[in-house]
């Protein structure tokens with residue numbers, strides 16, 4: 001999704017890519033990079049939904065930091081003061097598709113000289129308390145219910161603990177099971193999207209495993225079409241028991257296939 005952000009930004013100005021893990025098929029989070037101080041902002045995508053890597057902390061930036069948090073918002077406590085702008089689609093951890101969220105620091109608004117269409121100018125929405133147009137009220141109502149649920153369950157710290165528990169359960173099995181292998185550097189593994197493949201020598205069993213889990217009513221485990229392998233998405237709504245079901249399946253598949 002960082003790639004798409006780069007392509008969009010190129011419509012409006014000069015873009016400098018300061019860090020990418022494209023060299024190793026996006027399997028890690030780059031740590032050695034320098035953000036130029038003469039740029040307007042630094043953009044990051046905190047969770048790579050497709051390849052399954054995640055920036056687990058609020059990183060520092062010498063210029064205003066802009067973050068796409070579509071796929072990991074509400075999964076951990078955030079220091080929002082570190083960001084000039086946080087945005088994303090609500091459809092993973094916050095509610096239904098069709099609603100997007102923007103958390104913007106007011107001092108970063110109003111610095112663009114070119115004319116911006118009214119609807120695309122965040123000031124419009126700030127000035128009208130997000131009611132400039134007729135918004136999708138049923139979807140926004142659902143977001144409110146989800147936010148209330150998160151709060152009632154113990155807030156984002158509780159969501160983080162649950163995410164860590166789910167991820168540990170699955171990654172431990174990926175590492176233990178001789179038929180599977182993780183694709184992302186251990187410290188950068190996403191708590192939201194776990195990507196894995198059949199281990200070396202077992203690649204031909206991929207289809208068989210997909211059929212094995214489908215028979216057990218687990219769907220959507222196929223990796224993104226651009227990556228292959230498997231991807232288990234474990235957003236806030238997913239119960240630990242569901243991850244246990246998948247882990248049990250992996251163990252059983254191993255017993256039957258080695």
Ligand SMILES: Cc1ncc(COP(=O)(O)O)c(C=O)c1O
Nearest residue numbers: 001045047049068069070071089
């Ligand atoms: C990190 C990230 N950014 C952006 C998007 C794009 O969201 P949308 O499909 O709502 O444009 C996604 C969707 O998967 C995503 O995971």
